[in-house]
Amino acid sequence: MSKQALESLRALSLLSKNNSVANLKRIPQGHLRELLNTYYESRVKNANKAVASLIDLKPRHAALVSSLSAANAVIPLCTKLLIQEMLVVDDPLLGIAAPTHAHSIVENQAMGIEHADSVDLVQLRNKLQYFSILAPFIEAGFLHILPLGVLHEAPKEIPFYAPKNLFRELVPADTVDFVRNSAIVRPVERTPSGLIILSQPNSGRKRQVSITFKDDDACNHGAFYMFREIQKQAARPGGILEFSYEPWNDKPLDQAKYDIWIEQSINKVIGNRLEGISKEMRIAEAIGAPYLTESTFEANLLARSGQPSLSRNANAINFLQTNAHLLNLDDPQKIYRLLDEQADLLNRFRLSLSEVSAELTGIDDSEFEEKSRRLFEKHIQPQIAEVNTAIGRLHSSAAKGLLQTGAALVVGLLTGSVIPVGALLTFATAGAAAEALPNIGDLMRLRKQPQFIWHKLRK
Numbered sequence: 001m002s003k004q005a006l007e008s009l010r011a012l013s014l015l016s017k018n019n020s021v022a023n024l025k026r027i028p029q030g031h032l033r034e035l036l037n038t039y040y041e042s043r044v045k046n047a048n049k050a051v052a053s054l055i056d057l058k059p060r061h062a063a064l065v066s067s068l069s070a071a072n073a074v075i076p077l078c079t080k081l082l083i084q085e086m087l088v089v090d091d092p093l094l095g096i097a098a099p100t101h102a103h104s105i106v107e108n109q110a111m112g113i114e115h116a117d118s119v120d121l122v123q124l125r126n127k128l129q130y131f132s133i134l135a136p137f138i139e140a141g142f143l144h145i146l147p148l149g150v151l152h153e154a155p156k157e158i159p160f161y162a163p164k165n166l167f168r169e170l171v172p173a174d175t176v177d178f179v180r181n182s183a184i185v186r187p188v189e190r191t192p193s194g195l196i197i198l199s200q201p202n203s204g205r206k207r208q209v210s211i212t213f214k215d216d217d218a219c220n221h222g223a224f225y226m227f228r229e230i231q232k233q234a235a236r237p238g239g240i241l242e243f244s245y246e247p248w249n250d251k252p253l254d255q256a257k258y259d260i261w262i263e264q265s266i267n268k269v270i271g272n273r274l275e276g277i278s279k280e281m282r283i284a285e286a287i288g289a290p291y292l293t294e295s296t297f298e299a300n301l302l303a304r305s306g307q308p309s310l311s312r313n314a315n316a317i318n319f320l321q322t323n324a325h326l327l328n329l330d331d332p333q334k335i336y337r338l339l340d341e342q343a344d345l346l347n348r349f350r351l352s353l354s355e356v357s358a359e360l361t362g363i364d365d366s367e368f369e370e371k372s373r374r375l376f377e378k379h380i381q382p383q384i385a386e387v388n389t390a391i392g393r394l395h396s397s398a399a400k401g402l403l404q405t406g407a408a409l410v411v412g413l414l415t416g417s418v419i420p421v422g423a424l425l426t427f428a429t430a431g432a433a434a435e436a437l438p439n440i441g442d443l444m445r446l447r448k449q450p451q452f453i454w455h456k457l458r459k
Contacts, residue, residue: 009093012035015135033117050146054287063087064089065292069220072220074133077134078134081335082339091145096119098149113190113194137336137339148280166267170267170274182213182215182297183213188224205255206252216298277291
């Protein structure tokens with residue numbers, strides 16, 4: 001089932017038998033849209049089977065790469081595979097293949113934004129090239145593609161909320177100040193071709209804003225909020241409301257109303273982010289793999305949630321921020337050869353990382369840095385030298401791709417998993433204590449799914 005994406009693309013003739021990308025210009029736009037719809041429906045229909053097949057694999061050194069906050073691109077994935085034996089990633093083609101909801105089309109038209117139903121050939125070719133290059137990794141079982149994006153799709157019907165407390169219950173108590181200080185609110189303007197985010201504060205109190213966070217550049221999803229005053233028109237069976245509103249209003253909000261709206265919007269963004277994380281962690285737990293994020297903001301948010309002490313987590317994250325990638329080998333074919341020809345060496349390397357992690361568990365803050373460096377130099381650095389030697393044998397020009405010997409690696413061992421890049425934290429999943437995610441615990445209980453949260457970062 002993990003190879004279903006490749007098999008589907010070949011069956012639809014979007015990839016050839018040898019995984020070359022088809023000549024998209026020869027395919028009529030209408031037929032191309034039909035092919036993408038077929039691909040999307042097939043991936044969604046077989047998603048549960050794909051997860052079940054991964055559960056049966058019982059991987060040892062695996063990670064689920066967050067679709068929310070980690071790079072799902074060829075080189076970053078290839079280099080991570082030298083640290084993780086197997087990666088589970090989102091299907092990058094789902095976004096372009098997914099059907100557009102009718103209310104999105106109507107909304108754009110109301111705001112004066114043109115709706116283009118044609119498929120962007122450049123974007124589609126890039127997505128297909130991803131599969132073409134990574135096909136050997138997928139077929140060998142190093143990389144597994146799941147339609148994780150389906151977990152975060154917008155509902156077909158627009159939900160209507162009536163928060164009594166500005167969604168404050170969605171933000172864990174220990175993160176309130178952190179979230180408030182990290183939030184970045186920028187104004188949004190409309191153009192005939194779409195919305196644009198202005199690189200400036202929203203000093204004019206515009207009713208259309210983008211909400212992002214400091215140190216969250218790895219985030220793959222944006223949050224756009226509009227303040228609208230609506231008039232109820234009718235109520236239909238099933239809790240469906242009909243209402244009217246002005247699609248776009250350039251009149252500034254008064255300060256009091258603006259402050260309330262912005263706080264509520266930021267809280268909702270955090271609630272949505274934590275809910276999305278919990279959904280992916282649920283998949284990770286079922287597979288038996290940790291959840292991998294490359295967002296320093298998200299790492300801080302998770303580490304702080306429900307924790308009485310923040311200094312230990314913050315120090316670990318700050319230490320990571322100062323370090324670059326552990327690997328910079330930029331040829332997927334060479335990385336594949338290394339995985340194929342040096343499997344025993346890489347497995348020893350991963351086992352050593354796990355053993356060092358166990359030795360770092362439970363030690364005092366005052367001893368952590370010194371002991372972590374000692375363990376790194378004694379157990380990890382010699383194996384990095386072995387991996388470097390193996391890389392060097394692939395091609396003389398690969399010298400720039402050697403594993404770095406900085407001791408930042410050991411910080412990643414705090415969770416029992418490995419941190420292959422700077423500002424990246426890997427969160428393992430555990431049962432119980434869903435209260436760390438307010439309301440999400442209820443959501444999981446209602447869906448009768450296993451409850452879990454990340455392990456709190458600890459030494």
